[in-house]
Structure formats: C-alpha cells, structure tokens
Amino acid sequence: MALRHFTIEMEELNELLLRMGALVESSIRRSVQSLVDRDKELAKAVLRDEPTINQMQVEVDARATRVLALNQPVARDLRFLTATLKINTDLERMGDLAVNIAERTIALLNRPPVKPLEDIPKMASLVQDMLLKSLDAFVKVDAELAQTICPADNEVDALRDKVYTELVEFMQRDPATVPAAVDLIFVARNLERIADHATNIAEDVIFLAKGVDFRRAVAPAPRV
Amino acid sequence: MALRHFTIEMEELNELLLRMGALVESSIRRSVQSLVDRDKELAKAVLRDEPTINQMQVEVDARATRVLALNQPVARDLRFLTATLKINTDLERMGDLAVNIAERTIALLNRPPVKPLEDIPKMASLVQDMLLKSLDAFVKVDAELAQTICPADNEVDALRDKVYTELVEFMQRDPATVPAAVDLIFVARNLERIADHATNIAEDVIFLAKGVDFRRAVAPAPRV
Numbered sequence: 001m002a003l004r005h006f007t008i009e010m011e012e013l014n015e016l017l018l019r020m021g022a023l024v025e026s027s028i029r030r031s032v033q034s035l036v037d038r039d040k041e042l043a044k045a046v047l048r049d050e051p052t053i054n055q056m057q058v059e060v061d062a063r064a065t066r067v068l069a070l071n072q073p074v075a076r077d078l079r080f081l082t083a084t085l086k087i088n089t090d091l092e093r094m095g096d097l098a099v100n101i102a103e104r105t106i107a108l109l110n111r112p113p114v115k116p117l118e119d120i121p122k123m124a125s126l127v128q129d130m131l132l133k134s135l136d137a138f139v140k141v142d143a144e145l146a147q148t149i150c151p152a153d154n155e156v157d158a159l160r161d162k163v164y165t166e167l168v169e170f171m172q173r174d175p176a177t178v179p180a181a182v183d184l185i186f187v188a189r190n191l192e193r194i195a196d197h198a199t200n201i202a203e204d205v206i207f208l209a210k211g212v213d214f215r216r217a218v219a220p221a222p223r224v
Numbered sequence: 225m226a227l228r229h230f231t232i233e234m235e236e237l238n239e240l241l242l243r244m245g246a247l248v249e250s251s252i253r254r255s256v257q258s259l260v261d262r263d264k265e266l267a268k269a270v271l272r273d274e275p276t277i278n279q280m281q282v283e284v285d286a287r288a289t290r291v292l293a294l295n296q297p298v299a300r301d302l303r304f305l306t307a308t309l310k311i312n313t314d315l316e317r318m319g320d321l322a323v324n325i326a327e328r329t330i331a332l333l334n335r336p337p338v339k340p341l342e343d344i345p346k347m348a349s350l351v352q353d354m355l356l357k358s359l360d361a362f363v364k365v366d367a368e369l370a371q372t373i374c375p376a377d378n379e380v381d382a383l384r385d386k387v388y389t390e391l392v393e394f395m396q397r398d399p400a401t402v403p404a405a406v407d408l409i410f411v412a413r414n415l416e417r418i419a420d421h422a423t424n425i426a427e428d429v430i431f432l433a434k435g436v437d438f439r440r441a442v443a444p445a446p447r448v
Contacts, residue, residue, distance in 0.1 A: 065306055072296030082289055085306065089313060168402055175396040182392065182409065189410075 006071050010080070013063050014139070017084055017091070020056040021135045023049060024091050025128055027098035028194060032124035035105040035187065036117055043109075046102035053095035060088040079211045083204045087138065090197040094131065097190045097197075104183045104190075111180040114170055120184065123159045123191040126152050130198035137202060143209035146202040156195040163188040233291050234301070237284065238363070241308060241315070244280040245359045247273060248315050249352055251322035252418060256348035259329040259411065260341055267333075270326035277319035284312040303435045307428045311362065314421040318355065321414045321421075328407045328414075335404040338394055344408070347383045347415040350376050354422035361426060367433035370426040380419040387412040 027046050034042035064084050067073070073081060130152050137146035167181040251270050258266035288308050291297070297305060354376050361370035391405040 061306075065302065068292065068306075069298050069302050074293050078289065078293050082292075082309065085309060086313070089310070164406075168406065171395060171402045172399040175399060178392055178395045178402075182388075182406065185406065186413075 006067070006073075009063070009067050009071075010077070013060065013067065013084060016056065016063070017060055017087060018135060018139065020053065020060065020088070020091050021131065023053055023056070024095045024098065025131050027053070027095055028101075028124065028128055028131070031098040031101035031105065032121060032187075032191075034102060035108065036121055038105075038109055038113070040106060040109055043102040043105040046098055050095060050099050053092060057088055057092040060084065064088070076208075079208050083138070083208045086204050087201050090200050094194050094197045097194050100190050101187050104187050108180055108183050114167070114177045114180045114184060117184075119159045119163050119166075120187055120191065123156055123163075123188060123195075126156050126159075127191050127194045127198060130156075130195055131201075134198045134201035134205065137205045138208070141205065141209050143206045146205040146209075149199060149202040153195050153199050156192055160188045160192045230291070230295050230297075233287070233295075234304070237287050237291065237305075237308060240280065240287070241284055241311060242359060242363065244277065244284065244312070244315050245355065247277055247280070248319045248322065249355050251277070251319055252325075252348065252352055252355070255322040255325035255329065256345060256411075256415075258326060259332065260345055262329075262333055262337070264330060264333055267326040267329040270322055274319060274323050277316060281312055281316040284308065288312070300432075303432050307362070307432045310428050311425050314424050318418050318421045321418050324414050325411050328411050332404055332407050338391070338401045338404045338408060341408075343383045343387050343390075344411055344415065347380055347387075347412060347419075350380050350383075351415050351418045351422060354380075354419055355425075358422045358425035358429065361429045362432070365429065365433050367430045370429040370433070373423060373426040377419050377423050380416055384412045384416045 027049055030042050031046045033039070034046065064081050068078075068081055071077075130149050133145060133149055137143070137149075164185055167185050170177045171181045251273055254266050255270045257263070258270065288305050292302075292305055295301075354373050357369060357373055361367070361373075388409055391409050395402045395405045
C-alpha cells in the first residue's frame with residue numbers, strides 16, 4: 001500500500017469513527033429526551049439505530065485491523081490505531097447503554113411518572129458534552145482538552161447518588177412507585193457508565209499524546 | 225526480533241492473559257461468596273486485588289502493542305494480538321464488576337438480609353463456568369467450545385429477571401427492604417454483565433478461529 005493510500009485510509013478511519021461518535025451522541029440525547037417527553041416513537045428510533053452502530057463498530061474494527069496488517073505502522077500511527085480499536089469498543093458500549101435507556105423508557109411509559117425529572121436530564125447533558133469533548137480531543141490529539149473531562153465525571157457521579165437517594169425515599173413512601181423508580185435508578189446508572197466510557201476515551205487520548213515509541217524504547221537510535 | 229523470541233513473547237503474553245483470567249475468576253467467586261456468607265473480610269480481599277488486575281491489564285496492553293510494533297505480524301498472529309487486546313479489556317471490566325459486587329456486599333452488611341439467596345449464587349456459578357470455558361476456547365482456538373457458551377448466557381438472563389421480579393415484590397411488601405433489595409438487583413445485573421463479557425470473549429474466539437487473512441484478501445497469492 002502506497003504512502004498516499006495509507007494516509008487516505010487513516011483519514012477515512014478517523015472520519016468513520018467520528019460519524020459513529022455523532023450517532024452515539026444522538027442516541028444518548030434522544031434516549032433521555034424520549035424519557036423526559038414520554039415519547040415512545042423517539043425511544044423506538046434509538047432502538048432502530050442500534051444495528052447501524054454495531055455495523056460501524058465492525059467496519060472500524062475491520063479497517064483498523066486491515067491497516068495494521070498491510071502497513072505495519074509504528075510509533076504514533078500504531079498508537080492511533082490501537083486507540084481507535086479501544087475508542088470503537090467504548091462507543092459501541094455507549095450506544096448499547098443508550099439503547100438500555102430507551103428500553104427502560106418504553107417500560108416506564110406503562111406506569112405513572114414517579115416525579116418530575118430534573119437531575120437525569122442534567123446528567124445526560126453532562127455526558128453528551130463529555131463525549132463530544134473526548135472525541136474532539138482525539139481528533140486534535142489534545143491531552144489538555146482530554147484532561148478537562150474528569151471534573152464532569154465527578155459531577156455525574158454526584159448526581160447519580162442524589163437520584164438514587166431520592167428514589168429510594170419515593171419507593172419507601174409509596175410502594176406503587178417501586179418498579180418505575182428501579183427503572184429510573186438504572187437510567188441514572190447507565191448515564192454514569194456512559195460518562196465512564198467518555199473518561200476512557202479521554203484517557204486513551206492522553207496516552208496517545210504522551211505515549212512512548214516502542215520501537216525506539218527497545219532499540220535506541222544510534223547517537224549522532 | 226528473532227522468530228524464536230517472537231514465539232516466546234506470544235507464549236508469555238498468552239500466559240499473562242490466562243493468569244489475569246484466573247484472578248478475575250477468583251474475584252467473581254469470592255465476591256459472591258462474601259455476599260452469601262456475609263463475610264466482610266472476603267469482600268475486602270476482592271477490593272485489594274483490583275490494582276493487581278489493573279496492572280495486569282496495562283502490562284498485557286503494553287506487551288501486545290510492543291509485539292505488534294516490533295514484529296508486524298500478519299494473519300493468525302495479528303488476529304491473536306487484536307483478540308488479546310479485546311479480551312484484556314473484557315477481563316478488566318469483569319474484574320471491575322466483581323469489585324462492584326464486593327462493594328454492594330459491604331453496603332449490604334449494614335442491613336438485615338432480605339431473603340435467603342438462591343438464584344444469585346446460581347448465576348455466579350454459571351458465569352464462572354462461562355469465563356473458564358471462554359478462556360479455554362481461546363487457548364485452544366476452539367470455535368465449537370466457544371459456541372457452547374451462548375445457552376448459559378440465556379440462563380443467566382432468565383435468572384436475572386427472576387431475581388428482579390422477586391425483589392420488586394419484597395420491596396412493595398416491606399419498604400424497609402428497599403435499599404438492600406436495590407443492591408441485590410444490582411448484584412444480579414452485574415453478574416449478567418459479567419456473562420455478557422464472557423460471551424464477548426467467546427465471540428472473539430469464533431472470529432479468531434474463522435477470521436479471514438486480510439493480507440491475502442487484498443493481495444491474492446499468485447496462482448501456482
């Protein structure tokens with residue numbers, strides 16, 4: 001494979017991963033929107049997009065492995081490709097978690113609302129922002145930007161604890177709310193896990209930006 | 225790197241991954257045992273092993289990436305290395321889930337038991353078996369063995385649903401059981417997720433056993 005072809009392959013791979021990221025972000029946004037608006041059709045639209053996300057994952061994996069096999073890249077290109085494989089897995093799992101939220105939404109629509117939702121939409125907007133920032137940091141290989149994601153992860157964790165405590169109180173006060181409240185606790189937990197995956201991506205970017213050159217680490221260049 | 229050295233590197237990598245798998249399996253077993261026996265010390269032992277599992281993950285990642293960089297393997301060796309990177313991620317997450325179970329156990333010890341535990345230990349023994357079989361299938365690159373794992377995954381899902389339904393009834397009957405029952409629902413959910421990761425490993429083995437040779441797929445060997 002010629003160098004020009006290699007560059008094009010890497011750019012296409014990058015683009016595909018970003019398109020996948022955009023779809024995953026949209027799934028997260030719509031899954032929580034469907035919960036807030038009690039909109040079954042929107043929740044179903046998230047379920048319909050799952051196969052597309054899975055297909056994209058398979059394609060990113062296949063392309064990255066093919067580029068590895070055909071070009072045997074080293075140093076930064078190799079780190080970019082292994083980071084791509086990992087980010088790919090994280091994105092696919094975030095997509096799964098959005099699907100979980102959409103499924104909980106559909107279940108919840110058979111039950112009266114427990115309480116007005118405030119903290120769950122807050123969590124959702126935080127995790128969407130984390131995902132977009134982590135992908136932006138990946139494109140720019142910007143470790144500093146990647147590092148700004150951690151405080152949001154702590155905020156998400158704190159909101160999850162708040163949601164949990166409130167819902168346990170609701171269940172104890174009114175047993176009829178139990179199934180719906182358990183579903184909402186899981187939604188909060190899924191959002192927290194999405195935040196964890198965004199944090200994984202940020203950590204991969206930091207490694208990508210600062211990683212060692214394995215070839216050089218093992219066989220140092222001769223002194224000039 | 226000479227061929228002999230390459231073979232040794234691959235064997236060492238394999239061995240390290242299996243040692244990690246054994247420790248993860250032990251963490252899963254001990255986390256559920258600590259819950260059943262209400263044994264805080266055993267739960268704490270699981271927490272203490274988490275850094276070791278994380279270190280092993282970092283080492284597997286570093287070694288696999290180094291072997292990729294220095295040997296630029298193709299075909300089966302390349303697929304083995306990308307499978308190793310994926311299995312490594314799955315094992316580390318299974319370790320995290322065992323830690324979650326141990327943390328829930330420690331929280332649960334402050335509360336009276338909700339009910340005798342039957343299905344959760346059943347789920348645990350199924351997922352341990354799935355993990356051991358999937359790793360065995362990996363070592364033997366045995367797609368047939370890998371395929372035997374799927375029925376157990378369905379069994380685990382069915383048990384999770386049963387645990388959920390029973391615990392919702394408990395919470396509705398007796399609000400005092402709510403926090404403990406929510407914790408137990410999460411334990412069942414964590415075990416189900418461990419089963420999903422074991423299934424991922426089995427799927428990687430199937431790909432590894434049947435995967436195409438990318439080099440050959442793109443540049444066919446000349447006819448003889």
